[in-house]
Amino acid sequence: xxxxxxxxxxxxxxxxxxxxxxxxxxxxxxxxxxxxxxxxxxxxxxxxxxxxxxxxxxxxxxxxxxxxxxxxxxxxxxxxxxxxxxxxxxxxxxxxxxxxxxxx
Amino acid sequence: xxxxxxxxxxxxxxxxxxxxxxxxxxxxxxxxxxxxxxxxxxxxxxxxxxxxxxxxxxxxxxxxxxxxxxxxxxxxxxxxxxxxxxxxxxxxxxxxxxxxxxxxxxxxxxxxxxxxxxxxxxxxxxxxxxxxxxxxxxxxxxxxxxxxxxxxxxxxxxxxxxxxxxxxxxxxxxxxxxxxxxxxxxxxxxxxxxxxxxxxxxxxxxxxxxxxxxxxxxxxxxxxxxxxxxxxxxxxxxxxxxxxxxxxxxxxxxxxxxxxxxxxxxxxxxxxxxx
Numbered sequence: 001x002x003x004x005x006x007x008x009x010x011x012x013x014x015x016x017x018x019x020x021x022x023x024x025x026x027x028x029x030x031x032x033x034x035x036x037x038x039x040x041x042x043x044x045x046x047x048x049x050x051x052x053x054x055x056x057x058x059x060x061x062x063x064x065x066x067x068x069x070x071x072x073x074x075x076x077x078x079x080x081x082x083x084x085x086x087x088x089x090x091x092x093x094x095x096x097x098x099x100x101x102x103x104x
Numbered sequence: 105x106x107x108x109x110x111x112x113x114x115x116x117x118x119x120x121x122x123x124x125x126x127x128x129x130x131x132x133x134x135x136x137x138x139x140x141x142x143x144x145x146x147x148x149x150x151x152x153x154x155x156x157x158x159x160x161x162x163x164x165x166x167x168x169x170x171x172x173x174x175x176x177x178x179x180x181x182x183x184x185x186x187x188x189x190x191x192x193x194x195x196x197x198x199x200x201x202x203x204x205x206x207x208x209x210x211x212x213x214x215x216x217x218x219x220x221x222x223x224x225x226x227x228x229x230x231x232x233x234x235x236x237x238x239x240x241x242x243x244x245x246x247x248x249x250x251x252x253x254x255x256x257x258x259x260x261x262x263x264x265x266x267x268x269x270x271x272x273x274x275x276x277x278x279x280x281x282x283x284x285x286x287x288x289x290x291x292x293x294x295x296x297x298x299x300x301x302x303x304x305x306x307x308x309x310x311x312x313x314x315x316x317x318x319x320x321x322x323x324x325x326x327x328x329x330x331x332x333x334x335x336x337x338x339x340x341x342x343x344x345x346x347x348x349x350x351x352x353x354x355x356x357x358x359x360x361x362x363x364x365x366x367x368x369x370x371x372x373x374x375x376x377x378x379x
Contacts, residue, residue, distance in 0.1 A: 014330065022339060034352075041345070048337060048341040050326075054325035054328065057329055073167065076208035077171030081171060081176050082178055085180055090191055
């Protein structure tokens with residue numbers, strides 16, 4: 001119990017961020033027209049690509065002689081980049097299509 | 105020396121929020137996507153050049169650059185070439201990549217830090233489930249994976265979930281290094297079994313759900329590194345994704361539970377009524 005309280009004390013700020021972000025996420029999406037469901041899902045998919053930052057840190061702190069760690073980190077960076085770049089480009093294409101439909 | 109990095113991270117977090125907000129209105133949606141993308145670029149560039157841990161910057165830039173380059177080129181080509189109708193499966197694929205990325209981060213952190221933080225484990229399990237599930241969803245959408253349910257699968261899933269949970273808690277107490285691979289394997293199997301019985305037509309809902317899973321996995325990484333932008337981005341997607349999943353179900357006049365276990369009624373296994 002005591003260790004839990006210490007942990008909460010040490011990570012207060014993080015816990016506040018988490019709590020507020022949960023409510024923010026719910027509010028931000030509030031009322032979305034159903035046509036936008038798929039593009040929004042795709043956009044959110046690109047945003048969770050922030051994991052790439054963790055992958056960069058892992059890779060950047062890995063021992064240069066430890067090839068298994070380097071390889072693991074390399075794949076993490078590669079996959080994370082795919083998520084971010086691919087995610088944003090696909091979303092852009094979806095929204096582009098959406099615009100055309102509206103005009104036509 | 106004063107660092108600009110916190111500013112980059114604040115900028116990143118704000119653009120994610122504003123971007124999501126703009127993406128939920130038809131007229132601003134496309135610009136919203138660009139706003140979020142530019143914030144992401146700032147956060148990534150900031151991490152690359154300004155990150156310091158105990159006075160030391162990052163190294164292995166050759167490896168990082170090649171990973172970024174390969175991923176970037178592949179991502180752009182894949183996203184540009186995909187047919188309009190195949191876009192949801194592309195999203196699923198990219199989502200799986202993100203989940204795998206989170207799982208790999210946890211795996212390599214575990215190697216040199218022991219298993220101190222439960223967040224490493226949580227990131228590993230959630231990321232793996234999301235990766236495996238997204239791959240199955242991807243396969244279903246492009247027609248290479250059929251719907252598959254066996255008698256009592258519901259029960260097997262719950263059992264596997266409990267075993268995973270138990271193993272994770274045991275791992276936290278007893279520190280058995282090899283168990284980590286067992287947990288990873290279990291999480292991958294769970295991801296597959298979770299998505300397999302769900303009908304192909306319901307895949308968008310499932311992808312949206314797995315999307316929010318990956319968000320939570322990313323946030324676990326945020327806890328691990330005390331990195332605020334990973335935390336805000338991850339949790340934001342986690343909660344917005346969950347709401348979006350529920351909205352998608354509502355648009356189909358169904359409940360989420362109905363989508364997730366609905367296939368059991370249809371498969372004639374007779375256990376559908378229990379859910």
